[in-house]
Amino acid sequence: MHTEMNIAPTDFAQLAQSRFAFDPNSLESPPNCFIFGLYTLASIEAPLPSIAKLFAEHSFSFRPEHHSHPALIHPETRFARFEFFRDQTGPYLDVHARHVDGKMADLLRERCGLDIEVIPFTEFAALLEYIGDRFSRQRPVLCDFDMGYIPSRYQYQLIRGYEHIVFLTRYCPAQNRFLLSDQDVQDDPVAMQDVSACFDGMLNLKGVFNCYQVKRVGVPSPHLSMAEIRQDVVENVAYLTTGQNDAGMAAVNHYLEGMAQVKALNQPFYIFGHWIFLTQRKLQVRWCELARQTLTTPAQRAALANLQHHLRRLADKWGEFTMLDHLSRSTQRVTPAQVAQRCIEAARLELESPRYWLALYETL
Numbered sequence: 001m002h003t004e005m006n007i008a009p010t011d012f013a014q015l016a017q018s019r020f021a022f023d024p025n026s027l028e029s030p031p032n033c034f035i036f037g038l039y040t041l042a043s044i045e046a047p048l049p050s051i052a053k054l055f056a057e058h059s060f061s062f063r064p065e066h067h068s069h070p071a072l073i074h075p076e077t078r079f080a081r082f083e084f085f086r087d088q089t090g091p092y093l094d095v096h097a098r099h100v101d102g103k104m105a106d107l108l109r110e111r112c113g114l115d116i117e118v119i120p121f122t123e124f125a126a127l128l129e130y131i132g133d134r135f136s137r138q139r140p141v142l143c144d145f146d147m148g149y150i151p152s153r154y155q156y157q158l159i160r161g162y163e164h165i166v167f168l169t170r171y172c173p174a175q176n177r178f179l180l181s182d183q184d185v186q187d188d189p190v191a192m193q194d195v196s197a198c199f200d201g202m203l204n205l206k207g208v209f210n211c212y213q214v215k216r217v218g219v220p221s222p223h224l225s226m227a228e229i230r231q232d233v234v235e236n237v238a239y240l241t242t243g244q245n246d247a248g249m250a251a252v253n254h255y256l257e258g259m260a261q262v263k264a265l266n267q268p269f270y271i272f273g274h275w276i277f278l279t280q281r282k283l284q285v286r287w288c289e290l291a292r293q294t295l296t297t298p299a300q301r302a303a304l305a306n307l308q309h310h311l312r313r314l315a316d317k318w319g320e321f322t323m324l325d326h327l328s329r330s331t332q333r334v335t336p337a338q339v340a341q342r343c344i345e346a347a348r349l350e351l352e353s354p355r356y357w358l359a360l361y362e363t364l
Contacts, residue, residue: 018135018170022186029183030055030283031086031276033165034093035104036183037142040167042114042214044139049222052286053111054104056232058353059087059239062251062258066272072261073269077159080262084255085273086280087239087247095210111228113220119211124199127209131168140167140181143211149198150180152188161205165212168195224290226364232287233361240354249351256347263340268328274343278318284311295363303360310356317346 022040028051030036039051063083067074072081091102100116108114121127134141147155147162155162169187170179178195179187202209242248255274262269288308295304321342328334 018138018140020135020138020140020169022140022167022169022181024186027183027186029279031279032093032104033182035108037165037167038108038114038116038212038214039112041140041142041212042112042216046216048112048114049220050286050290051112052283052290053224053228054107055280055283056236056287057086057239057280058236058284058357060248060251060255060350061085061088061273062246062254063088064254073265073267077155077270078268079270079272080258082254082258083272084251084258086276089247100212109217111220113216113218114214115217117213117215119213120208121199121211122203122208124196127199127211130211131171135171140169141211142167142213144202144209145180146198146201146205149194149201150188150190151194152185160201163205224287224294226294229291229294230364233357233364236357237354237361240357249354252347252350256344259340259343259347263337263344266335266337268336269340271343275322277346278315278322281311281315281318285315297363300360300363303356303363307356307360310352314346314349314353317342317349321346 026043028036028039030039030051035051035054039048039054042048061083063085064081066079066081066083067077069075069081073079074081093100093104094102095118097120098118100118105116108116119130121130131141143166145164145166146160147153147164148157148160150156150164150166164182167181168178169181171177172179172189175189175191176193177189177191180190181187199209240248242250244250246254259271262271285308288304288311292301292304295301321339324334324339324342328336328339
């Protein structure tokens with residue numbers, strides 16, 4: 001455990017010792033930057049069970065007020081007023097002074113045998129000392145960051161307080177910059193000035209700048225147990241059939257109403273949250289493959305096959321949205337209205353999801 005010290009700033013040249021680099025082909029892409037970081041960090045040391053064990057969740061939430069600007073689409077950030085995301089009723093990854101709890105922290109411990117260690121900093125010199133120590137071991141640094149301080153991202157100098165979790169992998173002394181990696185981009189250059197400003201911004205935002213490590217606890221099974229499958233299916237049935245007005249199918253219907261308005265405007269847009277659904281559905285397809293190794297009766301396997309086919313169709317639809325969204329930002333041949341239409345098609349297909357999970361539930 002690193003202990004903060006009042007020291008002179010580390011000689012930046014020492015940070016150049018790291019030659020660490022990720023193999024992009026080996027990286028998983030879960031719908032959460034924190035899980036990506038923790039799982040990747042642990043995988044550097046030893047193999048882990050499939051990350052799909054963690055991502056059966058099929059849930060939705062809708063929030064009408066992502067921003068308070070009178071326009072539906074904020075003229076500067078391009079965010080729509082509403083959010084469409086997974087369930088947000090309970091803690092997902094809740095960071096405390098020295099540990100992390102919440103649903104995903106529990107799943108990491110129970111299904112992957114990992115505990116999360118929090119290493120807090122309030123002095124930049126101490127952070128640099130820690131980074132230098134990690135780099136000398138040829139290991140990356142998993143840490144808090146703010147998207148508003150990453151020059152390659154659209155949030156740069158536009159949106160502050162957009163929390164993210166990234167790896168610092170190397171320091172380039174000639175340019176006085178770090179290389180940063182996450183589940184989307186590897187070796188993204190960020191100037192020391194931006195890293196320092198991000199550190200100060202995190203202190204102002206939450207009083208601390210955290211780094212993270214993981215430790216092994218127990219020997220996890222590579223398989224899904226019947227109890228784990230039942231737990232995941234029961235939770236998804238509850239998520240999708242809830243009577244709450246801001247969750248489940250009600251959330252999907254609110255999203256469809258909002259996207260009809262976005263489509264009519266035909267303006268470039270971002271919707272907070274809905275980017276997760278493509279990677280979530282892909283991992284759910286892999287969860288089905290794991291579950292098939294455990295489920296044995298013909299009824300169970302038939303229901304699982306139908307669910308997996310539905311999830312593949314959903315992944316294709318959300319994938320069409322993602323592809324068109326990227327194209328719309330580089331060519332005028334793809335309009336924002338066409339992108340919004342793909343979102344609408346994916347959400348309409350999501351309305352069929354409860355019956356597939358219910359059919360599997362009835363066989364367990």
